[in-house]
Amino acid sequence: MSKTDYPNLPIPAQAGIGLRAQHYHQIATEKPAINWLETHTENFFGDGGLPHQYLDVIRSEYPLSLHGVGLSLGSADALNKTHVEKIKQTVDRYQPDLVSEHLCWGATNGRHLNDLLPLPYTEEAIKHISEHIDEFQNALGRQIIIENVSSYLEFSHSTMPEWEFLHAVSQKSGCGILLDINNIYVSAINHNFNANDYLSAIPVESVKEMHLAGFDNVGHTLIDTHAHAPCDEVWQLYQQALQRFGATPTLIEWDTDIPSLDVLIGEANKAQQFINQSAGHVAA
């Protein structure tokens, strides 16, 4: 793997879309107008082949964010050094403007559940995940941002709400925050809290990115499937978030039943209109 010097392309405070394998070819060859792209870091853990050929072209043209899904920062075990090293290689190679992970766990003693699992919101968990974020940031030599996940359960021994936990982890580890508006909405409905309480507890300066996505409603629970466009309630909550946090890089995520690129770009344009309105609002 030779190191390429890519152009310095900062992620703008605009709407981007998730880069998925179905669209590699179209984006790399047609180079449509998209403000920025985010891809799962693990999708580029292979040694070579087509995914790297495409990302090489795409990184030369678009601002890029790498979003990890498998590191399991919230595990009680030691941080997985092999996984950290793979992320570091990928980050060194593609020089993304943002690197993000999740406020969750996904593995224990070498068994992986390959899901974004909720933590108990305790001092013990704050200590574990903050130490791991610190270790990870030191390994990469840069700040990372941490995303809140959707949850379907609450642990009865939690001693604080999720927003307080996220704030504490961010303070302790020095990481930024990736606020997933859909995940806040999903968890607020599942656990019957006020989503605005969440937003207002997060310091404005710590939020570096937002996510928007769609969920499935299975009756008793909203499940974060990323299989649809964001719903009206999530768009409303997003506008409230923009009022508080100002224009922020925002990603449309769609991972299941992935639609055509046009549909994704259409959703990003919708988010962009809200960003423009919020910018106009602040300027006025």
Next chain:
Amino acid sequence: MSQPNQLNLQELQSQFADYVYQQADNALPNFIQTRADLQGKDILGIYRNNTLNILKSDLELVYPTVLSIVGEDFFNALVHHYIPLNPSHSGDLRNYGENFADFISHFPAAESLPYLPDVARLEWRWHQVYHAADHTPFDINKLAAAKPEDYDQLFFSLIEASALIQSDYPILDIWQVSQPDADSKLSVDLDDGAQNILMLRTDNGIAMHLLSDSEVTFIESLAEGYSLATAYEKTVQEHEFDINASLQKIIQVGLLNDCYLQTNTQTGDNNDQ
């Protein structure tokens, strides 16, 4: 930490994984707040389904031909037995499903499809070849420059994006008729016997070529680090072999990565792979 109303993070996560993979009876549901009509176990069941579905989707992506041969219901039965016995060991899903072929070979209901494990082996190698390291085209001049008397000191490296697959069944034919775009007039005679496949990644995608048994021995010998002369000797001990035709074929399909002269005879039978 062991008060009845406490569960440390390590225990919580371990019990969570036990529930997801084994539906183990443990204390964890007592630490989950009930909501609506859902008890702790019901809520854990949502997460259990998620992981099972994620791993199943991954197996469907890696093993599309196995899926198309056995159909959805049989595939679901396979993976629902496979997953609890074979937890994921990586945060990189690309690594999941390596021993699926071995599992199928011991799955009683798959006995009537004796070639199915080989199809799975082929697909796992395909998955590996797809992500293997890149290579630059072989420099034929380096080979042309070698003199026949150097052949016992001439070694080859093969491209990483390649694999040999040997089967007692006509595995390439089976694979081809099972592809979604296969000609519906194609059919396979299982009595056609064994086939060997050389799979490699080229600029145009992944290609598969049939190999004779002699070519398999020859390529394996080169891959194991034997010199050209020794690889030839080993091959002709077992088979009739036309080295010129085979070498030309190997070069044409793009299997060679590099060749080099190594005068240190100690490495002549280097076999440390």
